[in-house]
Amino acid sequence: xxxxxxxxxxxxxxxLTGVLIMLAEPLIAPGRTRKPLGWLAIxxxxxxxxxxxxxxxxxxxSGPITAFYSTIQIDAFSIFFHLLIxxxxxxxxxxxxxxxxxxxxxxxxxxxxxxxxxxxMMFMTSSVExxxxxxxxxxxxxxxxxxxxxxxxxxxxxxxxxxxFLLGSFATxxxxxxxxxxxxxxxxxxxxxxxxxxxxxKTPLLGWLAVAMVLIGLGFKVSAAPFHVWTPDVYQGAxxxxxxxxxxxxxxxxxxxxxxxxxxxxxxYRSHWILLIAILAVASMTIGNLGALLQRDVKRxxxxxxxxxxxxxxxAFTAAQHEAVSTICFYTAAYAxxxxxxxxxxxxxxxxxxxLRTIDDFTGLALKRPGxxxxxxxxxxxxxxxxxxxxxxxxxYVFSAAVHSGYTWLxxxxxxNSGIACFYxxxxxxxxxxxxxxxxxxxxxxTGRITFPVALALxxxxxxxxxxxxxxxxxxxxxxxxxxTSTIAQSVSAPTATIAQR
Amino acid sequence: xxxxxxxxxxxxxxxxxxxxxxxIKRNVITIFMSIELMLNAVNLTFVxxxxxxxxxxxxxxxxxxxxxxxxxASVGLAIIIALFRVRQTLDVDQINLLKH
Numbered sequence: 001x002x003x004x005x006x007x008x009x010x011x012x013x014x015x016l017t018g019v020l021i022m023l024a025e026p027l028i029a030p031g032r033t034r035k036p037l038g039w040l041a042i043x044x045x046x047x048x049x050x051x052x053x054x055x056x057x058x059x060x061x062s063g064p065i066t067a068f069y070s071t072i073q074i075d076a077f078s079i080f081f082h083l084l085i086x087x088x089x090x091x092x093x094x095x096x097x098x099x100x101x102x103x104x105x106x107x108x109x110x111x112x113x114x115x116x117x118x119x120x121m122m123f124m125t126s127s128v129e130x131x132x133x134x135x136x137x138x139x140x141x142x143x144x145x146x147x148x149x150x151x152x153x154x155x156x157x158x159x160x161x162x163x164x165f166l167l168g169s170f171a172t173x174x175x176x177x178x179x180x181x182x183x184x185x186x187x188x189x190x191x192x193x194x195x196x197x198x199x200x201x202k203t204p205l206l207g208w209l210a211v212a213m214v215l216i217g218l219g220f221k222v223s224a225a226p227f228h229v230w231t232p233d234v235y236q237g238a239x240x241x242x243x244x245x246x247x248x249x250x251x252x253x254x255x256x257x258x259x260x261x262x263x264x265x266x267x268x269y270r271s272h273w274i275l276l277i278a279i280l281a282v283a284s285m286t287i288g289n290l291g292a293l294l295q296r297d298v299k300r301x302x303x304x305x306x307x308x309x310x311x312x313x314x315x316a317f318t319a320a321q322h323e324a325v326s327t328i329c330f331y332t333a334a335y336a337x338x339x340x341x342x343x344x345x346x347x348x349x350x351x352x353x354x355x356l357r358t359i360d361d362f363t364g365l366a367l368k369r370p371g372x373x374x375x376x377x378x379x380x381x382x383x384x385x386x387x388x389x390x391x392x393x394x395x396x397y398v399f400s401a402a403v404h405s406g407y408t409w410l411x412x413x414x415x416x417n418s419g420i421a422c423f424y425x426x427x428x429x430x431x432x433x434x435x436x437x438x439x440x441x442x443x444x445x446x447t448g449r450i451t452f453p454v455a456l457a458l459x460x461x462x463x464x465x466x467x468x469x470x471x472x473x474x475x476x477x478x479x480x481x482x483x484x485t486s487t488i489a490q491s492v493s494a495p496t497a498t499i500a501q502r
Numbered sequence: 503x504x505x506x507x508x509x510x511x512x513x514x515x516x517x518x519x520x521x522x523x524x525x526i527k528r529n530v531i532t533i534f535m536s537i538e539l540m541l542n543a544v545n546l547t548f549v550x551x552x553x554x555x556x557x558x559x560x561x562x563x564x565x566x567x568x569x570x571x572x573x574x575a576s577v578g579l580a581i582i583i584a585l586f587r588v589r590q591t592l593d594v595d596q597i598n599l600l601k602h
Contacts, residue, residue, distance in 0.1 A: 131563055131566060134566075134570070135566065135570065138570045138573070138574065142573060142574060142577050145577055145578075145581065146577060146581075149581055149584060152584065153587075153588065154588070155585075155588045155589055155599050156599050156600055158581065158584045158585035158588050158589070159585060159589075159597050159599055159600055160600060161581045161584070161585075162530065162581050162582065162585050162597065163597075163600075165577070165578050165581050166524075166530075166533055166534070166537070166578075169537045169574055169578065170524055170537055170540075172574075173517075173520070173537060173540035173541055173544065176541065176544045176567065177517060177540075177543070177544050177547065179563075180544050180547040180548050180551065180563075181547070183548065183551050183552075183555075183559075183560060183563070184510075184547065184550075184551040184554070187551075187555040187557060188559075189559075189563070232600075233600040236600050237599075237600050
């Protein structure tokens, strides 16, 4: 198999499955269930995951694979994020099979869009050329814009999609301007060539501006404050399983890009961008946690919590590359497990119509749905960072990374914020286990039989959260292995912008 | 011959006008157009730098950006239509259902 084809095999499989689903959709009569398409999507994701494992095998044997004139690089770093994104998508698809209770005619598009989005996210993590990153970012963003408004005909859904679309494209323009300025300063958009070019550039001002612009653009994507304004509104209006997906997978991909860009393309400006990162981290943690205290809507509360978690992850950027990469890999995995889990439980509890919205609606729910409430409680404890959960070790590694690099004050701000965070998570948790306020709970049917795929998805997320909390060393070892390969490979690979140089 | 800096300054001004319009304007379509203006400012920057570095790659990037902008526009306009069908308004100040 040609190296080009091999490098993009996971993405190709996902995209082909997506196209196949779009083609098969009209063949199913209107009113019939779209579940087979969902199973097709799951098969495609599994195939893509196996392709990633095959790539891992090759990378272990003979080092990173580069393809398409060195614009794509498959190394341990990109393989980690590929696997993470594939797992998130797999779990989301499993839980979405029965999400559409009435056979909605456009349900097939949902599965296709999830796959297309995942294609873009994977593409982002394996590109070492900023324009390719941009295309991956757009593939993933455009799919998620549509997914956010998927409950068609509802004012809140359309509003959520519109806000996501407008602010997302606004951010994209900044990211693109950053790329243009990088190109101006160095004459290339390849990450290795930018690093080489910035060392000898005659216009360092363009370089600084480029870093700032890219940080703004990606800051929007990871919902770091002060670029977080869209997050609560979008999460509130979007369908719960989609929120689980888009609060974790695109964020992981954006962090992967940020890691590659900051540490491999602009290490020269480290002293400059570390200040910006510290400001973003403090703002995100504080605004996220204080904002969450004021929320009554559970999805908005989790949206603010995701802003705060983005802040914690940004703290890790103050560390040296090796430690930063392994810490952020671990944190994105832990956050993905617990946050996807929490949103899947919300999906099961409130259903397609999302009748249960505020904390009051959830009060006393443990009486009706004890199993799901316990599971939600477990994920909330992990989000707080209680020991024996993935959240604890994620926070532990982030803050110790900050201390190692001399940013003790940042770790202290983070710890104080984790303290504030306890309040709102525990408020929701105690609400679940206290006496019902009204008789709305009595009215909510305790139907919602948990089907096998949903049970599988919930078990997987809970098991992952637990495993990351009990056996963190094993996973941390894997993530640490991810780092050096990516570093060495990138510093060695020659700057190649040969496509159109002459 | 016009110096490169002029093109860059023009692009920066266009980009800033785009940002200002995005923040000030209240009609969804106008806001959407201001984003397009920002993307075109970036295109101008790319072409100017491409000329400066004597590389064709900058001009090729512009084609990529155009394609992506077109894809974005089709999805964006579809979302705007979906919203207009439900709300009968395009004023962002009235699109405020999502609050706590």
